[in-house]
Amino acid sequence: MSLSTQRDRPAAARRDTSVGAHGPRRRSRLGLALSTGKYASLIAASVVMLLPLAAILLTAFKNDKEVAAGNPLSLPHNPFNLRNFETAFSDGHMLQALFNTAFILVFSVAGTVLIGSMAAYAIDRFQFRLKKLVVAMFLVATLVPSVTTQVATFQVVNNLGLFDTRWAPVALFMGTDIIAIYIFLQFIRGIPTSLDEAARLDGASSLRIYWTVILPLLRPAIATVVIVKGVAVYNDFYTPFLYMPSENLGTISTSLFRFKGPFGAHWEDISAGAVLVIVPTLLIFLFLQRFIYNGFTSGATK
Amino acid sequence: MIDERSAAWAADRRPRYGPARLTDPTGNRRRRWTALLMPRLTPWLFLAVPLAFLITFTFVPVVNLIYYSFTNWDGFSPDKQWIGTKNYTELFERPELFHVFYVSLYYMAASLVQMALALYFATILSFNTRFRNLFKGILFFPYLINGVAIGFVFLYFFQPDGVLDHVVRAFGSHSRHLWLGDPNLANWSLASVSVWRYMGLNFVLFLGAIQSIPGELYEAAELDGANRWHQFRHLIAPGIRPILGLSLILAISGSLAVFEIPFIMTGGAGDTKTFVIQTIKLAFNFNKVGLASASAVVLLVLILIITWIQRALLPSDKVDLV
Numbered sequence: 259m260s261l262s263t264q265r266d267r268p269a270a271a272r273r274d275t276s277v278g279a280h281g282p283r284r285r286s287r288l289g290l291a292l293s294t295g296k297y298a299s300l301i302a303a304s305v306v307m308l309l310p311l312a313a314i315l316l317t318a319f320k321n322d323k324e325v326a327a328g329n330p331l332s333l334p335h336n337p338f339n340l341r342n343f344e345t346a347f348s349d350g351h352m353l354q355a356l357f358n359t360a361f362i363l364v365f366s367v368a369g370t371v372l373i374g375s376m377a378a379y380a381i382d383r384f385q386f387r388l389k390k391l392v393v394a395m396f397l398v399a400t401l402v403p404s405v406t407t408q409v410a411t412f413q414v415v416n417n418l419g420l421f422d423t424r425w426a427p428v429a430l431f432m433g434t435d436i437i438a439i440y441i442f443l444q445f446i447r448g449i450p451t452s453l454d455e456a457a458r459l460d461g462a463s464s465l466r467i468y469w470t471v472i473l474p475l476l477r478p479a480i481a482t483v484v485i486v487k488g489v490a491v492y493n494d495f496y497t498p499f500l501y502m503p504s505e506n507l508g509t510i511s512t513s514l515f516r517f518k519g520p521f522g523a524h525w526e527d528i529s530a531g532a533v534l535v536i537v538p539t540l541l542i543f544l545f546l547q548r549f550i551y552n553g554f555t556s557g558a559t560k
Numbered sequence: 561m562i563d564e565r566s567a568a569w570a571a572d573r574r575p576r577y578g579p580a581r582l583t584d585p586t587g588n589r590r591r592r593w594t595a596l597l598m599p600r601l602t603p604w605l606f607l608a609v610p611l612a613f614l615i616t617f618t619f620v621p622v623v624n625l626i627y628y629s630f631t632n633w634d635g636f637s638p639d640k641q642w643i644g645t646k647n648y649t650e651l652f653e654r655p656e657l658f659h660v661f662y663v664s665l666y667y668m669a670a671s672l673v674q675m676a677l678a679l680y681f682a683t684i685l686s687f688n689t690r691f692r693n694l695f696k697g698i699l700f701f702p703y704l705i706n707g708v709a710i711g712f713v714f715l716y717f718f719q720p721d722g723v724l725d726h727v728v729r730a731f732g733s734h735s736r737h738l739w740l741g742d743p744n745l746a747n748w749s750l751a752s753v754s755v756w757r758y759m760g761l762n763f764v765l766f767l768g769a770i771q772s773i774p775g776e777l778y779e780a781a782e783l784d785g786a787n788r789w790h791q792f793r794h795l796i797a798p799g800i801r802p803i804l805g806l807s808l809i810l811a812i813s814g815s816l817a818v819f820e821i822p823f824i825m826t827g828g829a830g831d832t833k834t835f836v837i838q839t840i841k842l843a844f845n846f847n848k849v850g851l852a853s854a855s856a857v858v859l860l861v862l863i864l865i866i867t868w869i870q871r872a873l874l875p876s877d878k879v880d881l882v
Contacts, residue, residue: 292788296684296689297690299680299681299684300681300684300685300689300695303677303681303695303698303699304695304698304699306756307698307699307701307702307756308698309717309723309727310713310714310716310717310723310756311713313713313716313717313722313723314712314713314716317716328721329726330716330719330722330723330726331723331726372609373609373610373613374610376606376607376609376610377606377607377610377611379606380602380603380604380606380607380610381603381607384602384603384606386600386603386604387600389603392607392611395611395614395619396614399614399618399619401863401864401867402618402622402860403813403817403860403863404617404618405817405819405836406625406817406836406839406856406859406860406863407618407621407622407625407856407860408839408840408843408856409625409628409839409840409843409849409852409853409856410620410621410622410624410625410628410853410856411617411621412843412844413621413624413635414616414617414620414621414624418616429613429617430617432613433613433614433616433617433618436614439610464602464605464606465605468606489704492706493704493705493706493707494707495706495707495708495820495824496819496820500840500844510706511706511707511708512708514706514708514709514712515708515824517712525716528712528716529712529716531712532708532709532712532713535706535708535709536705536706536709539704539705539706540701542704543697543701543704547693547697550704551696551700551764551768554703554761554764554765555764555765555768
């Protein structure tokens with residue numbers, strides 16, 4: 259729930275020095291075999307994980323003749339060849355895509371945080387009639403995977419006049435995130451109600467308490483929601499594909515998807531496009547590793 | 561930000577302004593009104609927007625979906641004709657529409673492999689390991705990558721004479737496979753991409769659960785002479801059972817709702833069409849919104865049944881909100 263650091267178990271460090279019931283000699287030989295197997299499997303898994311990405315990365319620096327020549331795992335002749343990236347960036351309309359994605363990202367993440375925390379505040383801090391019903395409604399909604407209802411959601415979006423605007427994904431991302439409410443609800447329970455009461459004695463209205471007391475204290479939960487939601491929005495293909503077919507409304511995902519047609523078999527350009535899309539994710543991951551692990555752990559289990 | 565002094569000041573303030581209010585009868589009445597109404601109204605002010613979104617984008621679509629599924633609506637014409645359960649009978653009578661369930665079996669099998677691998681790596685990385693964070697990062701990172709990028713990465717990977725063929729050749733086999741074109745191979749190839757993509761999430765969840773087992777338990781187990789297998793069997797396995805169950809259910813319902821990877825890589829051609837691809841195509845390419853809705857309702861009911869089984873098998877206190 260919180261973003262506290264995970265520390266290593268002290269036992270983990272101590273266990274290799276311990277002597278088991280089988281005596282030292284047998285143990286060490288078995289231990290060696292086990293640890294060789296362990297590292298072999300880890301290295302094999304790493305190769306499986308990285309090889310497909312490495313092939314794309316290498317290809318992104320090659321020219322079309324090198325790609326046609328065959329071996330996809332050969333090193334590019336000129337490792338500083340950035341021509342494909344230029345082509346992918348300009349002909350793939352990546353700047354426009356970046357803007358559209360950023361627009362959707364900012365509004366839907368901010369909206370999710372506000373909506374989720376407001377709902378959590380109302381549910382946790384107030385007693386009111388129909389509370390059970392409201393909670394049940396949010397609960398039932400978690401059971402409905404949004405992918406199944408798109409046929410009908412499409413009509414709703416269309417009737418609201420949102421179809422083929424950037425607001426369609428924003429509204430959908432804001433409206434269908436029950437997980438965020440869960441995360442906020444878990445967290446808001448840990449905030450002592452005495453803080454609310456003191457502020458109320460101070461003459462603060464409920465809105466003021468929510469804005470100046472609750473919301474700032476929810477910061478760790480907000481970080482979790484921002485990370486989980488941000489990754490989901492940046493990577494989502496389904497929603498912009500269905501709701502924003504216009505050329506100039508491409509997001510990172512849909513613009514990259516459109517590489518398939520015009521670039522045909524130009525794998526050097528497609529690879530460069532894919533690398534352009536992956537690199538921001540990699541940078542965010544490298545800088546925010548700890549938050550990301552914790553965010554996904556709490557996002558998925560709460 | 562809120563100290564006792566200001567609270568005292570607030571308490572002190574009330575009587576001072578009190579008499580002034582009493583002299584103003586209209587203000588008094590209004591104040592009584594709001595005093596009566598506001599506590600009841602306040603939670604609804606906070607809930608109005610969340611509920612509006614919830615109803616508009618979840619409940620209205622579900623109700624409409626069920627309604628559409630009994631009509632022959634094409635998606636744009638003003639009249640919807642009620643045709644009863646005809647869509648449902650069509651769905652169950654046309655074998656090619658039912659084939660998509662068969663396809664999801666590949667992804668279910670893959671998700672079992674995915675869980676097993678995730679469990680294995682989570683277990684070995686929970687013990688002291690060199691380059692632990694590096695391995696953890698490598699195993700998890702694919703989960704964060706954009707789905708379209710993953711689709712292209714693996715389109716290239718599976719190409720004839722592509723990366724995979726080169727690797728297979730390096731191991732001495734000279735056969736050239738159509739990894740995505742051969743109907744016997746295509747679904748396996750696509751399902752393995754899904755393992756590649758989602759294994760990291762399961763792995764990190766399992767690792768988190770294993771690491772939340774108190775270290776003293778391992779020490780105690782070692783004093784009792786427990787080896788690694790014993791530790792796994794009696795400490796780790798029970799400790800991660802809840803998250804294991806949850807992940808399994810999510811993996812199964814997820815394999816019914818596969819869309820991105822096959823849609824991007826093969827366009828759902830031939831035998832690789834999944835439930836969601838078929839539904840989208842029926843609704844938006846063939847204008848059979850009624851039939852598509854019926855198919856979506858079937859999927860929804862299936863997922864609800866699976867979730868219900870999960871709730872029944874793994875009663876969890878995480879479910880209740882209040």
